Amino acid sequence: MEQADAIDHHRIIARIDANLIDLVPGYIENRQKDVLAIRDALGRGDMECVWIIGHSMKGSGGGYGFHTVSEVGAALEQAAKVSDGDAVSRALERLQDYLARVEVVCEPDPE
Amino acid sequence: MVSRDDTSQGLTYAAAIGLGLSFSVFLLFLAWQNAFEAEKKEFAFESVLLREAVTVGVTAADDVTGSLASLLSSIGSSNRESFRVFVDALFKRHPYIESVSYYPSLAALGAPNGQTVTGAASDFLAPMHIAREGGQRAPVEIDLVSDPRAFDAVQAALDSGHAVPSRPSSAKADLAGYVLLKTVSLHASPMSPSSDPRDRGDPRVGLLVVAIAADHLFRQASLSGDLRVSLYTESQGISGRQSVFSKRPDVQGGQPDWEIAMLSEETSTQFPHYSTKMIVEKPVYWGDLDKALIFTAAVLGVGMSLLLAALARAKEVQARDLRERTREIERQVQRQTKELAVTRDQAVEASRVKSEFLASMSHEIRTPLNAIIGMAELLNDTKLSQVQRKYVGIFKKAGEALQSLVNDILDFSKIEAGQLELEDTSFNLRELIEGAVDIYALRADEKGIELLSHVAPDVPVQVSGDPGRLRQVVLNLLGNAIKFTEAGEIVMSLSRDPGKPGRILFSVRDTGIGIPKDKLDMIFGSFSQLDSSTTRKYGGTGLGLAISKRLVALMDGWIEVDSQLGRGSTFSFSIKLGRAPQPEPRGPGLEIDLTDKRILVIDDNATNRLILREMLKGHGALVSEAVDGPAALEAFRRARAKTAAFELVITDCRMPGMDGFQVAEAIRAAGGEVDTVLLLTSSSLSDDMVKAQAIGMGAYLVKPVKSAELMRAVNQALSARPSAEHEPWDKTGEHIRPHQLSPILLVEDNEDNRLLVRAYLKRVPYEIDEAENGEIAVAKFKERRYSLVLMDVQMPIMDGHAATRAIRRWENEEGRPATPIIALTAHAIKEEMDKSKAAGCTTHLTKPIKKDTLLQALEPYLLLR
Numbered sequence: 001m002e003q004a005d006a007i008d009h010h011r012i013i014a015r016i017d018a019n020l021i022d023l024v025p026g027y028i029e030n031r032q033k034d035v036l037a038i039r040d041a042l043g044r045g046d047m048e049c050v051w052i053i054g055h056s057m058k059g060s061g062g063g064y065g066f067h068t069v070s071e072v073g074a075a076l077e078q079a080a081k082v083s084d085g086d087a088v089s090r091a092l093e094r095l096q097d098y099l100a101r102v103e104v105v106c107e108p109d110p111e
Numbered sequence: 112m113v114s115r116d117d118t119s120q121g122l123t124y125a126a127a128i129g130l131g132l133s134f135s136v137f138l139l140f141l142a143w144q145n146a147f148e149a150e151k152k153e154f155a156f157e158s159v160l161l162r163e164a165v166t167v168g169v170t171a172a173d174d175v176t177g178s179l180a181s182l183l184s185s186i187g188s189s190n191r192e193s194f195r196v197f198v199d200a201l202f203k204r205h206p207y208i209e210s211v212s213y214y215p216s217l218a219a220l221g222a223p224n225g226q227t228v229t230g231a232a233s234d235f236l237a238p239m240h241i242a243r244e245g246g247q248r249a250p251v252e253i254d255l256v257s258d259p260r261a262f263d264a265v266q267a268a269l270d271s272g273h274a275v276p277s278r279p280s281s282a283k284a285d286l287a288g289y290v291l292l293k294t295v296s297l298h299a300s301p302m303s304p305s306s307d308p309r310d311r312g313d314p315r316v317g318l319l320v321v322a323i324a325a326d327h328l329f330r331q332a333s334l335s336g337d338l339r340v341s342l343y344t345e346s347q348g349i350s351g352r353q354s355v356f357s358k359r360p361d362v363q364g365g366q367p368d369w370e371i372a373m374l375s376e377e378t379s380t381q382f383p384h385y386s387t388k389m390i391v392e393k394p395v396y397w398g399d400l401d402k403a404l405i406f407t408a409a410v411l412g413v414g415m416s417l418l419l420a421a422l423a424r425a426k427e428v429q430a431r432d433l434r435e436r437t438r439e440i441e442r443q444v445q446r447q448t449k450e451l452a453v454t455r456d457q458a459v460e461a462s463r464v465k466s467e468f469l470a471s472m473s474h475e476i477r478t479p480l481n482a483i484i485g486m487a488e489l490l491n492d493t494k495l496s497q498v499q500r501k502y503v504g505i506f507k508k509a510g511e512a513l514q515s516l517v518n519d520i521l522d523f524s525k526i527e528a529g530q531l532e533l534e535d536t537s538f539n540l541r542e543l544i545e546g547a548v549d550i551y552a553l554r555a556d557e558k559g560i561e562l563l564s565h566v567a568p569d570v571p572v573q574v575s576g577d578p579g580r581l582r583q584v585v586l587n588l589l590g591n592a593i594k595f596t597e598a599g600e601i602v603m604s605l606s607r608d609p610g611k612p613g614r615i616l617f618s619v620r621d622t623g624i625g626i627p628k629d630k631l632d633m634i635f636g637s638f639s640q641l642d643s644s645t646t647r648k649y650g651g652t653g654l655g656l657a658i659s660k661r662l663v664a665l666m667d668g669w670i671e672v673d674s675q676l677g678r679g680s681t682f683s684f685s686i687k688l689g690r691a692p693q694p695e696p697r698g699p700g701l702e703i704d705l706t707d708k709r710i711l712v713i714d715d716n717a718t719n720r721l722i723l724r725e726m727l728k729g730h731g732a733l734v735s736e737a738v739d740g741p742a743a744l745e746a747f748r749r750a751r752a753k754t755a756a757f758e759l760v761i762t763d764c765r766m767p768g769m770d771g772f773q774v775a776e777a778i779r780a781a782g783g784e785v786d787t788v789l790l791l792t793s794s795s796l797s798d799d800m801v802k803a804q805a806i807g808m809g810a811y812l813v814k815p816v817k818s819a820e821l822m823r824a825v826n827q828a829l830s831a832r833p834s835a836e837h838e839p840w841d842k843t844g845e846h847i848r849p850h851q852l853s854p855i856l857l858v859e860d861n862e863d864n865r866l867l868v869r870a871y872l873k874r875v876p877y878e879i880d881e882a883e884n885g886e887i888a889v890a891k892f893k894e895r896r897y898s899l900v901l902m903d904v905q906m907p908i909m910d911g912h913a914a915t916r917a918i919r920r921w922e923n924e925e926g927r928p929a930t931p932i933i934a935l936t937a938h939a940i941k942e943e944m945d946k947s948k949a950a951g952c953t954t955h956l957t958k959p960i961k962k963d964t965l966l967q968a969l970e971p972y973l974l975l976r
Contacts, residue, residue, distance in 0.1 A: 015489060015493070017870075017871075017962060019870045019871055019873065019962060020867060020870050020871075022870070023863075023866050023867065023870055026866070027863055027866075030862075030863065055905075056860075056861050056863070059861050059864060059905075059937065059958060060861050060863035060864050060867070061959075062958065062959030063863075063864060063867045063958065063959040063960050064863070064867060070959070107489065107492055107493065108492060
């Protein structure tokens with residue numbers, strides 16, 4: 001879901017819970033590692049690997065506030081299931097683009 | 112094949128024709144009788160005249176014979192002329208006397224076969240024959256030689272001395288009649304002409320023969336032509352009856368008529384030595400009868416038969432018509448039944464499709480709705496202007512209302528479609544009620560309403576039923592009560608339903624706006640609120656009570672309402688819940704012994720005082736009450752004066768006049784060293800808690816008061832362990848220090864998610880242990896005691912459901928109480944929830960995980976504050 005990711009020309013704003021703000025750099029870094037891993041897997045034709053990474057992204061993105069990550073994860077999962085390499089590449093591009101443009105805004109913890 | 116209809120039809124015809132024929136026969140019989148009676152009457156009339164005439168005639172003939180004999184006896188045969196004159200005179204008077212003969216001596220008569228008539232025959236005189244002048248017949252002569260019958264007759268006449276009849280023996284005589292023979296004794300006394308001459312020993316005996324023409328006899332009476340007449344004579348000593356006259360009517364016309372009956376009359380006339388018998392007969396011919404009546408009867412009979420046959424025919428036609436119509440109706444009914452069945456199937460199918468559609472639509476709607484509400488929450492937490500915040504508030508509220516409506520519609524459609532199946536699982540009823548009341552505690556507090564719950568001590572704690580649906584009903588009633596109450600109190604109470612064993616009565620009483628009497632019936636209907644203004648003012652779908660009513664009905668119960676406008680309403684429902692085995696108590700609070708402990712309860716709310724008193728008394732405490740601070744201080748002083756000081760004070764925090772803190776301080780200032788339990792409200796919890804700790808109050812309780820929490824707080828206060836308030840109890844009842852709290856086991860394969868949960872729970876005083884999959888989780892669970900398990904469902908190696916099942920199995924084997932396991936599911940769909948529940952999960956949480964929802968899910972099981 002895109003609601004949380006406000007698009008501002010070249011930047012994408014993601015509002016992240018204050019409790020999670022410390023985790024964000026690590027999370028983004030892990031996704032960049034995922035990009036590389038998917039590219040490798042795609043080269044090998046290892047769709048199971050793509051599926052696992054996609055599934056993991058789908059399950060975690062929303063929790064952090066990176067709904068696009070969840071969406072891309074779902075797309076990867078789906079593409080891997082039908083071994084659609086083009087779809088995997090398209091999802092990968094979207095993820096890279098997102099990771100390049102996302103900017104995090106901290107949501108204050110009401111407590 | 113003869114059908115029943117044909118048989119019945121044949122019977123109808125037979126009955127009609129039979130009836131017609133019977134009637135005809137009866138009519139004919141009557142007509143016949145009538146006609147025949149007429150004939151009989153006519154015959155009787157004719158025959159009576161004839162009989163009279165003949166009787167008179169034969170009697171006269173006998174008399175005449177006697178007279179002549181007497182005359183001859185007296186005058187003798189010599190005076191023939193005189194005799195002739197006399198006889199002529201007789202002829203005139205008696206036209207039927209045809210001739211008179213006199214044989215002066217019997218010897219003149221020849222006897223047949225040389226026989227001799229016994230009698231003296233001394234004179235031979237010539238016989239004298241006198242015939243009627245102008246008569247057509249010769250005088251009858253007696254020829255004893257040629258006529259043996261005459262001989263017998265003469266012999267009989269001689270023997271008897273009386274007149275004896277005989278047939279005329281002369282061949283010349285063509286007399287249709289008879290002759291009377293009488294002996295004449297010449298010296299017989301004229302005075303006794305009928306005396307036997309032989310007795311007198313007179314040797315001279317003559318024979319008088321009087322011929323009587325029977326046809327003249329009958330001529331006396333006008334003999335009608337169609338009568339048959341027969342005249343017979345019968346003499347003593349002469350065998351057989353002699354026919355002396357017979358007349359048969361001439362057959363008229365060429366065609367003989369049909370003789371249908373014979374009428375007959377007999378007349379006998381008895382004389383000393385003979386009798387005459389006349390038989391009159393009359394044949395009745397068809398032609399004689401008066402046939403008009405018979406024909407009329409026949410016509411009537413035939414007419415009646417035809418009429419009855421026509422009636423039968425009409426009836427048959429009518430019956431056939433009716434049968435035809437019945438068949439037509441039956442065909443129509445069959446056709447319509449088929450159509451109805453098709454329509455019903457279509458309706459059932461439509462209902463099923465509708466339910467499926469509603470279910471899937473509700474699910475589809477809920478997903479974006481969750482997003483809307485979630486986004487509204489997020490947006491609300493950002494920096495917003497006052498106007499923007501107001502707008503956000505409105506759309507969040509609208510989203511929540513819509514979500515509630517969708518949930519209600521889904522529930523309602525499921526119930527209506529009969530697709531809602533109730534669970535039957537064991538649960539803690541007290542906890543369920545207290546939990547439900549807790550949910551509304553904050554809202555009640557915000558509105559300044561006292562929300563209280565009271566479970567009667569005899570209500571079973573552990574029961575079996577559908578806790579989810581029961582909670583739904585209770586929450587609905589509580590939600591309504593809060594919605595429609597602006598001031599006062601709402602009391603949720605549970606008791607055994609009096610007079611109905613095994614039933615538990617739940618009631619929610621409020622001091623709200625109430626319901627008009629005429630609207631009481633409609634409030635349980637679908638989409639019904641009192642009026643549209645109610646919906647505008649208070650919101651809601653109007654489905655809550657309709658759903659509640661149906662849910663209660665599914666639980667074999669009923670719901671009712673009692674209300675007074677402006678004073679409040681009480682909704683109550685009674686359901687049957689199964690009893691379940693009591694689980695092991697989780698803390699010592701429940702078994703606390705307060706026997707003879709003096710406790711002062713201070714609360715301005717009478718219901719709350721009542722609840723507290725009942726709870727404390729149940730454990731043996733001696734409870735006094737005070738409505739406010741001054742009353743409490745007065746009670747405290749009085750008690751001390753009596754050296755029966757209170758050992759514990761339980762005071763409400765918010766009271767008019769003196770609040771709970773002031774009361775506690777005043778008591779302390781008055782020199783009372785007494786443990787105090789403070790009753791706090793959820794809205795001001797944090798501030799009041801700090802204050803309570805600052806002044807060193809023993810313990811506090813968050814309203815609404817729960818029995819177990821009260822006991823723990825009381826125990827804590829009496830044990831003078833103020834710092835132990837936050838500490839949970841383990842099975843042995845030992846207090847556990849915060850650092851001793853059992854950890855939470857987080858089972859999640861995704862590292863990012865593990866980090867996320869940890870981040871959300873960083874302020875929770877529980878250690879978090881991690882497991883990357885189900886297998887590791889089960890192994891860790893067996894090694895340590897955990898307060899709670901957060902279990903992801905989709906994991907490699909061993910998924911969450913399998914792991915939960917393994918944990919439950921192990922707990923069961925070890926005899927351990929069930930540890931709360933919260934399933935983390937990817938979708939909020941019923942199938943996933945059902946699967947989690949079936950695996951043994953306590954509850955579930957849908958991803959993506961939000962901090963608020965996570966804490967809310969954990970709150971019932973952990974001490975988070």
